[in-house]
Amino acid sequence: MLKHIFKQLWNRKRANIWIGVELLLVFCLLWYIVDYFFVLEYNKSLHSCRDMDHTWQVEVALLPPEHSEYQPGESDSTALEDNCYRLLDRIRGYKGVEALAVLSNWNTPGGGGYYGDWFRSRKDTTRSGRGQAILFDPRTDFFKVFRYTTKEGKPVSVDDFDWADPKSVIIGNMAKETFFPDGDAIGQILESPEKPDEWNFVVKGVVGDIKRFDYERPQLTFYRAWRATADNITEEMEIAVRSRESIPDELFLQDFKQAMSRELRVGNFYLKGVKSYNQINKDTDFEFGQTNSVRIRTAFLLFFLINIMLCVMGTFWYRIRMRRDEIGLRMAMGSTRTGIRKLLILEGLCLLAIASLPGMLIEIQLIYAGLIETIGKQNNQLVTYLPDHVVLRFILTNCLTWVLLAIAIVAAIWLPADKAAKMEPADALHYE
Structure with missing residues (x-):
């Protein structure tokens, strides 16, 4: 099925290029924010041998x-x-x-x-x-x-x-x-x-x-x-x-x-x-500005996720309207409603996978340019913490970014995909 999906995406490359560019930009920006929160939450999880409660x-x-x-x-x-x-x-x-x-x-x-x-x-x-x-x-x-x-x-x-x-x-x-x-x-x-x-x-x-x-x-x-x-x-x-x-x-x-x-x-x-x-x-x-820093990054995180959801939802809604004949033919030839939903959702995830590869190349340049900060790093530290392992940190934060965007894409595609899957067989044959 994946091979077929990639062929479909290639055949519609003009229609896919704009959403791919948006996914690329959002992936890089979202990764920057996810990396910040990853280090922040990691530092908060480190044990401190004192208690300020009460x-x-x-x-x-x-x-x-x-x-x-x-x-x-x-x-x-x-x-x-x-x-x-x-x-x-x-x-x-x-x-x-x-x-x-x-x-x-x-x-x-x-x-x-x-x-x-x-x-x-x-x-x-x-x-x-x-x-x-x-x-x-x-x-x-x-x-x-x-x-x-x-x-x-x-x-x-x-x-x-x-x-x-x-x-x-x-x-x-x-x-x-x-x-x-x-x-x-x-x-x-x-x-x-x-x-x-x-x-x-x-x-x-x-x-x-x-x-x-x-x-x-x-x-x-x-x-x-x-x-x-x-x-x-x-x-x-x-x-x-x-x-x-x-x-x-x-x-x-x-x-x-x-x-x-x-x-x-x-x-x-x-x-x-x-x-x-x-x-x-x-x-x-x-x-010290830490509260505002967290609030601003949280706002951007939500903005990017909502933005990509609306973009993907609108794009796939339009695609489904333009591909009713294809969907109708698939249903007439025995595709199930679940299969239609799965096909459309996998298309969105494949687009994300394609966009994430050049996105990670851009992120590597940001790392080498020294634009990624490590919160709370001490100059005389003896312990090497997880965020200090650049490769491992890079892999983990990209996985988290990919999962967040994947959830947003699945949520955005679900409604138009569900609408397409609920098309009646008679209507499907009519469009064919």
């Missing part, structure tokens, strides 16, 4: 001096620290709070802030790498709030590590493999390539890798001690809490705001707001 950013602020309730006696450094520790205790003691952490607001999980470190191994100075530094107060449990785990999935806590040394650092597993691939990282020294004598840290532990954003890959990460003091409380301190899973998020947010708006009125401190870290992550995606 976590909240509790924002506190100080009353300005001109405020009617401002207390000048509560503005010195001693009072600031005492009042800060008091409000932290009140948050920690709230019935719905499971864990609390204090961190630098440069390191908001899912946020746009970024504080980077550049280290090398003192043991082997040829091994260096850049990554995100996350600073938090070790007197609070940052790891428990965001449910950090080891690479093997074992939960970790701040108390699992020694923070007595002010130069303690905890590293992610990727950093461990980067700097100390041949041995234990505990006790090893990480130093700055620029100021090795001044800026160096002792590795005290290893935790699992995390992703800065859901759509990126795991990155090098360094966790260092940062203690809240009177000098940084007002400008840099961020409070993070984890609510108990047994309490719905909406209920926790409502009750916490209501209760803490009174409880956190300590000295000149007051509760400014509470926000979910998942919402912060979504807001950051929007600010």
